[in-house]
Amino acid sequence: MDFEDTKEEAEFRARARNFLQKNARPRTGKGMLYRAAQADEGILREALEWQTKKYEAGFAGITWPKEWGGQGGTAIQQVIYDQEEAQFSVPRGIYDIGLGMCIPTVCTWGSQDVRDRYAVKALRGEEVWCQLFSEPAGGSDLAALRTSAVRDGDDWIINGQKIWTSGAHYCQYGVIVTRSDFDAPKHKGLTYFFLDMRSPGVEVRGIKQISGASHFNEVFFDNVRIPDSQRLGKVGDGWKVSLTTLMNERYTIGGRAGVDVDEFVELARGIEIEDGPALRNAAIRERIADWYVASRGLKYSHFRTMTALSRGDTPGPESSIGKLVTGRKLQDMSAMALDLLEQGGVVTDPEVAPMAALFHQTLLTSPSSRIAGGSDEIMRNIIAERVLGMPPDMRVDKDVPFNKVPTGKG
Amino acid sequence: MNFDFSDDLKQLKDEARTFLEDKCPSSAVRKVLESDSTHDAALWREIGAMGWTGAAIPEDYGGAGLGHLGLCILAEELGRALAPVPFSSSIYYAAEAILAFGTDAQKKAWLPRLASGETIGTFALAEGPGKATPKRLRATFRNGVLTGEKLPVPDGESAAMTIVVAQTDRGLGLVIVDLASPGVTRAPIETFDPSRKHARLTFRDTPAELLGPPGDGERQLAAIEQRAAILLAFEQVGGAQRCLEMAKDYALERYAFGRPIGSFQAIKHKLADMYVAIELARSNAYYGAWALSKNAPQLALAAATARVSATEAFHFASKENIQVHGGMGYTWAFDCHLFYRRSKLLAVANGSARLWKDRLVTELENANAPA
Ligand SMILES: Cc1cc2nc3c(=O)[nH]c(=O)nc-3n(C[C@H](O)[C@H](O)[C@H](O)COP(=O)(O)OP(=O)(O)OC[C@H]3O[C@@H](n4cnc5c(N)ncnc54)[C@H](O)[C@@H]3O)c2cc1C
Numbered sequence: 196m197d198f199e200d201t202k203e204e205a206e207f208r209a210r211a212r213n214f215l216q217k218n219a220r221p222r223t224g225k226g227m228l229y230r231a232a233q234a235d236e237g238i239l240r241e242a243l244e245w246q247t248k249k250y251e252a253g254f255a256g257i258t259w260p261k262e263w264g265g266q267g268g269t270a271i272q273q274v275i276y277d278q279e280e281a282q283f284s285v286p287r288g289i290y291d292i293g294l295g296m297c298i299p300t301v302c303t304w305g306s307q308d309v310r311d312r313y314a315v316k317a318l319r320g321e322e323v324w325c326q327l328f329s330e331p332a333g334g335s336d337l338a339a340l341r342t343s344a345v346r347d348g349d350d351w352i353i354n355g356q357k358i359w360t361s362g363a364h365y366c367q368y369g370v371i372v373t374r375s376d377f378d379a380p381k382h383k384g385l386t387y388f389f390l391d392m393r394s395p396g397v398e399v400r401g402i403k404q405i406s407g408a409s410h411f412n413e414v415f416f417d418n419v420r421i422p423d424s425q426r427l428g429k430v431g432d433g434w435k436v437s438l439t440t441l442m443n444e445r446y447t448i449g450g451r452a453g454v455d456v457d458e459f460v461e462l463a464r465g466i467e468i469e470d471g472p473a474l475r476n477a478a479i480r481e482r483i484a485d486w487y488v489a490s491r492g493l494k495y496s497h498f499r500t501m502t503a504l505s506r507g508d509t510p511g512p513e514s515s516i517g518k519l520v521t522g523r524k525l526q527d528m529s530a531m532a533l534d535l536l537e538q539g540g541v542v543t544d545p546e547v548a549p550m551a552a553l554f555h556q557t558l559l560t561s562p563s564s565r566i567a568g569g570s571d572e573i574m575r576n577i578i579a580e581r582v583l584g585m586p587p588d589m590r591v592d593k594d595v596p597f598n599k600v601p602t603g604k605g
Numbered sequence: 606m607n608f609d610f611s612d613d614l615k616q617l618k619d620e621a622r623t624f625l626e627d628k629c630p631s632s633a634v635r636k637v638l639e640s641d642s643t644h645d646a647a648l649w650r651e652i653g654a655m656g657w658t659g660a661a662i663p664e665d666y667g668g669a670g671l672g673h674l675g676l677c678i679l680a681e682e683l684g685r686a687l688a689p690v691p692f693s694s695s696i697y698y699a700a701e702a703i704l705a706f707g708t709d710a711q712k713k714a715w716l717p718r719l720a721s722g723e724t725i726g727t728f729a730l731a732e733g734p735g736k737a738t739p740k741r742l743r744a745t746f747r748n749g750v751l752t753g754e755k756l757p758v759p760d761g762e763s764a765a766m767t768i769v770v771a772q773t774d775r776g777l778g779l780v781i782v783d784l785a786s787p788g789v790t791r792a793p794i795e796t797f798d799p800s801r802k803h804a805r806l807t808f809r810d811t812p813a814e815l816l817g818p819p820g821d822g823e824r825q826l827a828a829i830e831q832r833a834a835i836l837l838a839f840e841q842v843g844g845a846q847r848c849l850e851m852a853k854d855y856a857l858e859r860y861a862f863g864r865p866i867g868s869f870q871a872i873k874h875k876l877a878d879m880y881v882a883i884e885l886a887r888s889n890a891y892y893g894a895w896a897l898s899k900n901a902p903q904l905a906l907a908a909a910t911a912r913v914s915a916t917e918a919f920h921f922a923s924k925e926n927i928q929v930h931g932g933m934g935y936t937w938a939f940d941c942h943l944f945y946r947r948s949k950l951l952a953v954a955n956g957s958a959r960l961w962k963d964r965l966v967t968e969l970e971n972a973n974a975p976a
Contacts, residue, residue, distance in 0.1 A: 196895050197607050484962030488914045492885025495892045498608040505606050516881045578880055579873035583853050586868040
């Protein structure tokens with residue numbers, strides 16, 4: 196048992212570190228996590244420059260096969276690169292969905308021509324992709340979606356609405372699941388495409404989040420034409436194709452960092468409560484220990500996953516718990532952080548609020564990590580059903596034609 | 606990155622599981638639970654014969670020299686089986702303490718006998734309810750003899766030797782006592798989990814011998830507790846895992862409202878939460894195993910982390926296992942209570958989670974104190 200890299204891994208790590216040291220600024224704690232409250236022009240340009248550099252140095256698409264324009268590397272190399280990159284302040288995030296979920300789906304299901312046209316452009320950062328899945332009528336229950344696709348010659352005509360589409364306002368392309376058959380049972384009548392977001396009839400409207408920022412959008416489709424050549428998978432096989440996207444989602448979202456125990460300890464050390472620094476208070480110490488144990492448990496679970504990857508094995512189910520544990524922890528930790536500040540906890544002015552209001556921001560952003568990419572409840576269902584073998588939920592919508600399935604208002 | 610047990614040790618784990626499923630079914634646990642016997646003597650003999658007791662004891666002292674990773678593996682399986690044997694007292698405490706602090710003569714005198722299982726050892730710290738702080742302890746070692754009362758002492762009736770934490774002229778210290786010596790009285794004491802027996806031990810001018818320098822007891826005690834915390838964490842993870850499996854099986858076979866109870870989300874989510882707690886605890890225990898096997902500088906923090914994580918996971922899994930079983934879970938006949946009892950026994954056996962949380966944060970403070 197050890198934490199050492201193999202010789203090849205160590206070489207790869209050294210190469211990654213060398214690249215990062217030459218091209219990126221080291222992480223300086225605090226603030227930097229939330230630099231990009233709004234994805235403005237400047238941020239997008241910086242992100243593009245960084246992504247292009249990464250591509251040119253061979254650190255984009257590390258695990259992608261060469262036929263996709265990737266490096267044909269191993270999963271462990273990706274993990275190593277991510278570990279190294281986490282020590283630096285780099286403009287990341289904008290490409291996560293496209294490179295993490297959309298393009299892998301496009302390349303898995305698309306022809307070599309399609310791969311050649313889109314994959315490298317996306318890897319270089321020149322084209323940004325979004326995921327047009329959720330709808331007002333279908334989030335957790337994605338297959339309840341109603342955006343329609345009707346065949347018209349060589350094209351399909353799309354009508355309907357998507358919602359919560361992250362980044363749609365700056366993306367050039369998107370992947371979309373639609374309903375092509377309303378008479379088939381819900382999972383059977385879906386068809387999957389990719390499309391140019393600049394197509395006539397696509398309208399993107401920002402949605403303001405509880406944090407005040409607008410990272411996600413409503414996207415309306417009014418007789419939007421998509422060529423049949425942009426269909427992925429067979430007509431009616433859209434659910435199967437969606438699963439490729441969703442499998443990748445759990446991995447993309449699971450590994451994201453945020454504030455953690457170190458930041459809380461720093462805060463608790465500096466804040467005076469009734470009996471001295473908060474860090475000396477027994478109740479606070481208990482909470483810190485709880486979060487530390489959760490945080491380390493995840494870290495070491497990640498090491499177990501890495502070990503499996505390093506041997507070329509498929510990671511065990513331990514990799515499915517990350518999002519569930521982190522979301523809760525972030526929310527509880529930021530709530531307790533504000534409690535320590537008592538009435539002053541309400542102040543978000545970064546000049547006054549400790550650590551440039553990092554915990555205030557986290558309090559407002561943390562609810563999203565318990566919803567996006569599969570809510571806590573859905574994640575528990577997944578663990579219970581796929582890992583522990585419990586029977587699936589009772590379904591009232593199975594084998595019923597979609598247009599006969601009961602729905603709520605609105 | 607190779608954060609896993611070797612194939613050899615995994616094989617040992619499989620063998621241990623098969624052996625214990627055969628020799629230590631819950632009926633064996635109940636036999637000790639429901640009688641006055643101090644432990645399952647036949648099982649203990651076999652465990653000794655297979656070299657488990659000597660797993661982490663160097664070959665020079667009669668052990669198998671498998672190292673602490675091997676001991677961790679065995680601990681998990683013993684915990685899973687709720688083995689009613691004095692393994693933790695004799696090995697995690699007595700043998701580990703002598704290994705860490707004994708003179709060569711003391712090691713030669715005791716380790717081979719502990720390694721073979723022929724002698725049962727234990728560790729006597731508590732003197733009644735409440736935390737055994739150095740100030741509160743009354744047992745005293747002076748002029749070569751020990752006087753005082755220890756309660757509860759795990760395996761106090763079956764042990765042939767014990768290590769006692771006592772006051773010395775220079776502060777807290779550890780002493781070794783041969784329990785055949787004069788002045789020793791022992792009496793069984795009723796406990797929450799009689800599958801692991803405890804006793805009241807009194808010493809009156811009992812000859813004893815220092816283990817390590819006098820006055821160093823607090824540091825020694827901390828070191829012993831840290832090492833035991835990691836080994837016990839494996840027992841706890843093993844027990845918790847078994848609870849999850851029991852709950853899972855029952856949820857599939859028990860029907861209510863025309864369907865398996867495992868199809869209700871309230872039950873599914875409970876099982877998922879058990880799974881998450883156990884995975885975290887397992888990973889933290891693995892890190893502890895690494896720190897223990899390397900005697901790493903991170904040992905104190907790793908021990909606290911493993912201890913807190915495993916204690917909470919076992920408590921959670923054992924109580925929710927009863928809940929999933931409904932009324933059946935509350936019966937003597939079902940095994941749920943065996944795990945529920947053991948989880949609490951282990952939770953208080955080596956310092957409560959509350960204490961270890963405080964220690965954990967102290968380690969964090971030390972690790973990144975501002976310059
Ligand atoms: C920040 C953010 C970014 C996002 N980005 C994108 C994106 O880029 N593209 C995209 O397509 N989508 C995106 N989403 C949408 C996201 O996938 C959905 O919000 C999510 O799947 C939940 O769906 P919903 O909002 O419809 O909630 P609902 O499904 O209506 O859920 C409401 C509540 O009911 C519970 N619930 C629902 N079904 C079950 C069940 N079977 N069992 C138990 N409880 C259940 C949920 O857990 C939740 O608590 C984003 C969401 C957020 C918050």
